[in-house]
Amino acid sequence: MDTIYALSSGGLPSGVAVVRVSGPESGNIVRALIGSLPAPRLAVLRSIRDRNKSEIDRGLVLWFPAPGSFTGEDSVEFHLHGGRAVVDRLLEELSSFPGLRMAEAGEFSRRAFGNGKMDLTEAEGLADLIASETETQRLLALSQASGALKEIYEGWQRRLLHARAMIEAEIDFADEEDVPGSVADQVWADMQSLLEEMKSHIAGAKRASAVREGFRIVIVGAPNAGKSSLMNALAGSEIAIVSDEPGTTRDALEARLSIGGRLVLVTDTAGIREQAGSIEAEGIRRALKRAADADLVLFLSDSGVWADPDVFGTAPVWKVASKVDLVNERFRDNAIPISVEAADGLNQLIDSLEKHLADAVGMDVSSLPTRQRHLDNVRASLEELQKAVFSENAPLELRAESLRLSAFSLGRITGQHGVEDVLGVIFSEFCIGK
Numbered sequence: 323m324d325t326i327y328a329l330s331s332g333g334l335p336s337g338v339a340v341v342r343v344s345g346p347e348s349g350n351i352v353r354a355l356i357g358s359l360p361a362p363r364l365a366v367l368r369s370i371r372d373r374n375k376s377e378i379d380r381g382l383v384l385w386f387p388a389p390g391s392f393t394g395e396d397s398v399e400f401h402l403h404g405g406r407a408v409v410d411r412l413l414e415e416l417s418s419f420p421g422l423r424m425a426e427a428g429e430f431s432r433r434a435f436g437n438g439k440m441d442l443t444e445a446e447g448l449a450d451l452i453a454s455e456t457e458t459q460r461l462l463a464l465s466q467a468s469g470a471l472k473e474i475y476e477g478w479q480r481r482l483l484h485a486r487a488m489i490e491a492e493i494d495f496a497d498e499e500d501v502p503g504s505v506a507d508q509v510w511a512d513m514q515s516l517l518e519e520m521k522s523h524i525a526g527a528k529r530a531s532a533v534r535e536g537f538r539i540v541i542v543g544a545p546n547a548g549k550s551s552l553m554n555a556l557a558g559s560e561i562a563i564v565s566d567e568p569g570t571t572r573d574a575l576e577a578r579l580s581i582g583g584r585l586v587l588v589t590d591t592a593g594i595r596e597q598a599g600s601i602e603a604e605g606i607r608r609a610l611k612r613a614a615d616a617d618l619v620l621f622l623s624d625s626g627v628w629a630d631p632d633v634f635g636t637a638p639v640w641k642v643a644s645k646v647d648l649v650n651e652r653f654r655d656n657a658i659p660i661s662v663e664a665a666d667g668l669n670q671l672i673d674s675l676e677k678h679l680a681d682a683v684g685m686d687v688s689s690l691p692t693r694q695r696h697l698d699n700v701r702a703s704l705e706e707l708q709k710a711v712f713s714e715n716a717p718l719e720l721r722a723e724s725l726r727l728s729a730f731s732l733g734r735i736t737g738q739h740g741v742e743d744v745l746g747v748i749f750s751e752f753c754i755g756k
Contacts, residue, residue: 392438545593
């Protein structure tokens with residue numbers, strides 16, 4: 323296997339840059355650049371020199387012999403000053419060694435998976451941790467990278483394996499005195515319980531999507547109702563054009579915000595009215611579509627009149643009375659009163675959003691299925707488990723086979739078998755150097 327290297331610490335210039343090397347030539351690289359192998363996992367300060375003995379930099383060097391490294395291979399890290407010239411010179415020197423090449427995106431993590439240092443759910447959690455933008459995303463990714471989902475799926479597999487063992491023991495050794503005559507009480511009750519656990523797990527997919535991809539809030543209302551002003555106030559910047567001219571917003575404008583430590587995608591939409599030109603009408607159509615796909619709709623009105631909220635789909639609709647600093651009597655029907663111009667009611671609206679997000683997403687996100695492939699395989703596992711549980715008149719051999727297939731689908735999630743088709747997709751999400 324090739325020895326690979328890459329800058330692992332992100333963009334330059336920086337205070338410190340970390341260059342990682344992994345593979346069978348790592349030890350020879352260390353000897354060539356600093357003269358000898360340091361003690362394992364002990365940071366040492368050394369002059370890092372090229373093979374002409376010219377100093378590249380003076381920095382920390384950490385040697386990780388296999389299998390006690392991130393990748394499970396011999397590995398070394400060079401902690402340098404983060405100047406472009408310094409890093410470029412070291413990378414140039416590494417490229418001159420035979421058998422070395424630049425790492426591809428995610429290749430260090432892929433080698434860690436191949437060497438049994440992590441399973442696929444932990445690798446995906448690591449990718450999410452690197453990409454996390456909010457506190458809730460960090461907590462979800464960290465729990466997954468630490469093996470929370472792995473423990474769930476492997477625990478389910480162990481229960482399925484035990485159930486198969488009990489059934490096959492009854493089939494093969496029915497005449498033995500120490501083998502129970504029926505497995506119903508010992509197996510099928512637990513499989514019924516497992517079936518409900520899988521259903522509950524699948525039901526958490528929407529919460530996981532809201533954490534990873536963002537909770538979708540769409541602002542709708544008539545032209546000049548204050549939608550763009552509210553969008554800018556929530557974002558803290560001038561994202562949308564604010565004008566007294568009706569129909570200024572023709573398309574959907576989206577902003578990524580953190581509210582209560584949760585990622586929120588807020589969308590400003592075209593004003594909804596009956597008399598509209600062709601371009602504005604297309605904007606209205608898109609506004610209604612965004613509202614139909616939203617997790618929450620903020621329905622603004624500066625007239626105290628709101629149309630039937632059912633037109634926006636099934637998402638919760640909050641009535642918001644805007645511009646209340648101008649005419650206080652215009653809001654009614656338990657609407658939320660705000661005035662962006664007078665900075666009135668915005669804190670109360672944000673507090674209400676934070677509470678709604680906490681209720682919708684929940685506080686414990688550690689066991690949520692974070693990827694579509696998780697859901698697909700859990701659903702496939704659930705389907706086979708249902709066949710085994712509810713086919714009471716089927717031969718035990720067929721029911722045991724359904725349990726085996728159920729466990730097989732769970733194994734595809736963690737990467738135990740049959741995952742070659744998804745490895746490239748999963749590890750391509752990583753940056754070079756990870």
